[in-house]
Amino acid sequence: MSLVRAKKHLGQHFLTDKNIATKIVDALRPEGSYTQVLEVGPGMGILSDILLQRTEYDTHLLDIDTESYLFLQKKYPQLRQRLINADFLEVDLSAIFDGPFAIIGNFPYNISSQILFKVLDNRQQVPEVVGMFQKEVAERCNAKAGSKEYGILSVFLQAYYKVEYLFTVKAGVFNPPPKVLSAVIRLTRNDTKELDCDEKLFWQVVKAGFNQRRKTLRNALSSLINKEAMANEPALDLRAERLTVADFVALTNQISANR
Numbered sequence: 001m002s003l004v005r006a007k008k009h010l011g012q013h014f015l016t017d018k019n020i021a022t023k024i025v026d027a028l029r030p031e032g033s034y035t036q037v038l039e040v041g042p043g044m045g046i047l048s049d050i051l052l053q054r055t056e057y058d059t060h061l062l063d064i065d066t067e068s069y070l071f072l073q074k075k076y077p078q079l080r081q082r083l084i085n086a087d088f089l090e091v092d093l094s095a096i097f098d099g100p101f102a103i104i105g106n107f108p109y110n111i112s113s114q115i116l117f118k119v120l121d122n123r124q125q126v127p128e129v130v131g132m133f134q135k136e137v138a139e140r141c142n143a144k145a146g147s148k149e150y151g152i153l154s155v156f157l158q159a160y161y162k163v164e165y166l167f168t169v170k171a172g173v174f175n176p177p178p179k180v181l182s183a184v185i186r187l188t189r190n191d192t193k194e195l196d197c198d199e200k201l202f203w204q205v206v207k208a209g210f211n212q213r214r215k216t217l218r219n220a221l222s223s224l225i226n227k228e229a230m231a232n233e234p235a236l237d238l239r240a241e242r243l244t245v246a247d248f249v250a251l252t253n254q255i256s257a258n259r
Contacts, residue, residue, distance in 0.1 A: 003044065003071075003168065004043060004065070004067055004068050004112055005043050007067075007087060010108055010110075013106070013175070013178045014043045015106045015173060015174055016174065020169060021046045021049075021050055021165075022214070024047060024106075024137055025050045025051055025130075025167055027130045027184065028104065028130055029188070030055075030102065030128070033100060033127045033128070034062070034101055034102050034127055034128070035056060035058050035102040035103070035191075036057070036058045036097055036099065036101035037057045037102045037103075037124075038053060038060045038093075038096075038097070038102070038103050039059065039104050039105050040105035040107060041064075041065075041107060041108055042067075042069055042072060042086045042105070043059075043106070044071060044075075045072055045075055047104065047105070047106065048072070048076065050112075051104070058082075060079075060082045060083075060084065060097075060194055061076070061083050061084065062084040062085075062086055062091065063085065064086065064088065066085060069083065073204070079229075085238060089111065093118075093122050094178070095126045097125060100127050101186055102127065102129065103128045103129045103130075103131070104125065104127055105131050105132070106131070109133070109178065110136060112133050113137065113153060114135045116141070116153060117156075119171070119187070120156055123160050123161075124193075126189065129185065129186070129187040129189065130185075132169065132182050132183070133182065133183060133185060135180060135182055135183040136180070137181035138184070139165070140154055141153060141154060141163050142154075142165045142185065145241065145243060145244045146241060149242050151213070151241070152207055155206050155248060157166075157187065159192065159195060159202075159245045159249075160191055161187040161188060162187070162189075162190055163186075163187055164186045164187075165183060165185055166184045166185060167184055169181070184201075194202075197248060197249045197250075197252040197253045197256065198206060198247055198256050201252050201255065201256055202248060202249065204224060205221060205224060205248075205251060205252050205255065208220055208223070208224060209239075210240045213240050213241060216237055216238060217235060217236045217237075217251070218236035224255060225255050226255075226259055233254055235250070235251045236251075236255075
C-alpha cells in the first residue's frame with residue numbers, strides 16, 4: 001500500500017510516534033458521556049489504528065484529502081460509511097451524529113482556530129475534544145486573564161469547556177517535521193448549557209473588546225454601550241485582557257440592562 005504524500009496546502013504533518021499517538025487516545029475520558037468519536041485528519045491512520053482497537057468507541061474518520069481517504073478505504077474496509085471524505089469546516093456534523101460525540105485529531109495548524117470555532121458551534125453535541133495543535137495555539141486556549149496570550153479564543157473556549165494543556169510535542173516525531181513545537185490539549189464540556197446572559201451580545205462584546213485590545217473597553221465597545229448610563233461602570237476602564245469569563249458575562253448583563 002503506497003504511502004500518502006503530506007500536502008503543504010493542507011497543513012499536513014503526519015505523526016510517526018506510536019507512543020504519542022497512544023497518549024493522545026488515552027487522553028479521552030468519556031465517563032459515560034459519549035461512545036461516538038470523530039477523528040479529524042487521520043492521514044495514514046496512526047491514531048486511527050489505536051482508536052479502532054478501542055471497541056467501546058464507535059469511531060468515524062473524516063479527511064478532506066482524497067489521497068488519504070482512498071488509502072484509509074483500503075486500510076480499513078470495515079469502516080464503510082464511517083470513513084468520510086469531506087471538509088471538517090463545511091460538513092454538517094449533526095447530520096452524521098444524532099447524539100454526543102468526541103472529536104480527536106492531529107489537527108492541521110493552518111486552520112486550528114477555525115476548527116475550535118467549529119467545535120464551539122457544535123458545543124451542545126461535543127462533550128470532549130483531544131487534539132494536537134501548534135504550541136502557541138494550545139497556550140492561547142489555556143491562557144488566563146491578564147496574560148498576553150489571553151484572547152477571543154481563550155474566553156469563548158473557557159466559557160463552555162475546561163481546558164487542559166496536557167503535554168508538549170517536539171517536531172521530530174512528525175513527517176515532515178513542522179517548524180514549531182506542538183502540544184496536546186483536552187477540552188471537557190462544563191455544565192453550562194447557556195451562559196447567564198444574552199449569548200449573542202456576549203460574543204459581540206468579547207470580539208469587539210479584543211479586536212481593539214489596546215484600547216479600554218469604554219472605547220472598544222463604544223458602538224455597543226449606552227455611554228451616559230454606563231459612565232461609572234469600572235469594568236469599562238479596563239482592557240479586554242483583564243476580564244475573566246465571569247467578568248464578561250457580568251459586563252454583558254450591564255450593557256443589556258442599560259440599553
